Amino acid sequence: MSRHDMSRDNIRPPRPLSEPVFWILLSLAGEPRHGYALMKDVASLSEGRVRITTGTLYGALARLLEDRWIERFETRDTARDKQAYRLTPAGRARLRDETERLRDIARLAAARLKARAT
DSSP, X not given: OOTTOOOGGGOOOOOOOOHHHHHHHHHHHHSOEEHHHHHHHHHHHTTTSOOOOHHHHHHHXXXXXXXXXXXXXXXXXXXXXXXXXXXXXXXXXXXXXXXXXXXXXXXXXXXHHHHHHO
């Protein structure tokens, strides 16, 4: 097979999302948000378990913009030059795929735990 062969056997599944990226995409699945609102929503969604620093957030946002999983979004709040972001259809699809991957892992873990308990 050549290295450009796109047969099903040669296509690898996407790498798992990092936890901060997963939470950022999940936050944006609800509504567009600016950076500070993203940080607060991620902390709220994760019940305080995940707290994203400013550096992590803006590094992740730059990569998500480059991958076209999010896009900049104009808001009415221009008083402080806030930049808002929203999920793109590609970002929503990637979040859906990652959610399914995590669901599969949880099912496998539950089945293994149940089998070992009997």
